[in-house]
Amino acid sequence: MKKQLLLLFSIIMAGTLLFTGCVKVDYTKIDSPAYLRVFNDLPYTRSLDVKDAKVPFFCMIINPTFDASGKVSGGQIVGDFLDTREPYAPPYPSHIGSSTSVNNPEYPGKENVLVGPILNGYDLSSWAQIPSGKLRVMFLYRPKNTVPYFKLENALIGDVMVDTTLDFSAKEVYTMHLLQQKYTDSKSNKVLLRQENFQKLPLSDSLNYVNFYNYSAEGFVEADNSKKQQPINVNNLMYGIRDRMDVYLTIYPNQDEDANARNLQGREVKGFNGQYLTTMVRSTTLGTPATYVSYPLFPDKAASHITTKSWQVFDFYSPGTNPTNSPYYFSDYDTQGNWGTINCIADGQVYVNGNIGQRLPNTVINIHSGVNNPQSFASVNTIEVVNGAAYLMTIQRKYPAPQY
Known part of the structure; x- marks a missing residue:
């Protein structure tokens, strides 16, 4: 009887693994x-002026194939269910294995494809491998449902937003953006391909790095505020910023304490109160990387140099205005595009800055490393401002010791 029960259990387990646990994925090697x-x-978009605009939900196809009638029928690479991005793109593939929705906030994201290696110490597992050379790239509108693109009704296939040919060099790293060139004009939507250079730079492990892009559409900041789309949250970026903005950095020492402080004024790390970093110029056509600027991983002398709770505030001011002569206040949301704020703090409500600016994660990576839990690591960051919202992409370049 015991042997029969063991045999039955083995058969059940084998069947369970066959139908649920063992999924074979065939990868094609890319030279x-x-x-x-x-x-x-x-x-x-949610205003009446653009109520008939198509929903920005796409299927991406690289090197498409076509049937006898000329309609797209497949492709060498298919990235389906491409939705609007999330505010934070972390330094690891956070979406793979997620089963709550088929919607993909980036590519490769949830796609089970060959990804990049660790290249010159940088983790490229959030980048997909693609063939090098000239590639035809298409983005096709699709209905917002859960039906794979090529299983849709025939009438719903083939609605092209962008059809272009782009050149990709071997071993190079690219970040592609779908952008709106002119506000409320869907015909101006285009692809911007940015060739990254972070993996080639001699960056220090003791410094954090960040660069900035304003990918907002022409005419967004000048448009009627009541007709602008719903921002990520209510903040002083929501109505847009001007085409040329100076960027200032303020660092606070302790996000745990500062998150509950009623007044942050006077708590800044010495030497990092409204420090000018760079000037950001709006462009939806320039594919070259912006210059990275740096700030210390451990800006506070009181830090242990193993971990830090410091966090960052980036302020964007129009030229001629800065933190020392700003006419705007912490209750101002509509600054006519002259001031915007990003608070890089992980948790908690920031009473002074968090009530006015958009909140994003800290640029310092704090994770378990060996006997240290946590340990702080510097990172390489990109901040992109697009039509009233800010997005942060973080890249990790130094890895923790094994946990014991």
Whole structure:
């Protein structure tokens, strides 16, 4: 009887593994690949002026194939269910294995494809391998449902937003954006391909790095505020910023304490109160990487140099205005595009800055490393401002010791 029960249990377990646990994925080796990551920066518009605009939900196809009638029928690479991006793109593939929705906030994201290696110490697992050379790239509108693109009704297949040919060099890293060039004009939607250079730079492990892009559409900041799409949250970026903005950095020492402080004024780390970093110029056509600027991983002398709770505030001011002569206040949301704020703090309500600016995660990576739990690591960051919202992409370049 015991042997029969063991045999029955083995059969059940084998069947369970066969139907649920063992999924074979066939990968095609790519010789001399390039590395690609794609973000859909197009907004869901909600004003009456654009009530008939198509929903920005896409299927991406690289090197498409066509049937006898000329309609697209497949492709070498298919990235389906591409939705509008999320505010934070972390330094690891956070979406793979997620089963709550088929919607993909980036490519590769949830796609089970060959990804990039660790290249010169940088983790490229959030970038997909693609063939190098000239590739035809298409983005096709699709209904917002859970039906795979090529299983849709025939009438719903073939609605093209972008059809272009792009050149990808082997072993190079690319970030692609779907952008709106002119506000409320869906015909101006386009692809911007940015060739990254972070993996080639001699960056220090003791410094954090960040660069900035304003990918907002022409005419967004000048448009009627009541007709602008719903922002990520209510803040002083929601109505847009001007085409040329100076960027200032303020660092606070302790996000646990500062998150509950009623007044942050006077708590800044010495030497990092409204420090000018760079000037950001709006462009939806320039594919070259912006210059990275740096700040210390451990800006506070009181830090242990193993871990830090410091966090960052980035302020964007129009030229001629800065933290020392700003006419705007912490209750101002509509600054006519002259001031915007990003608070890089993980948790809690920031009473002074968090009530006015958009909140994003800390640029310092705090994770378990060996006997240290946590340990702080510097990172390489990109901040992109698009039509009233800010997005943060973080890249990790130094890895923790094994946990014991």
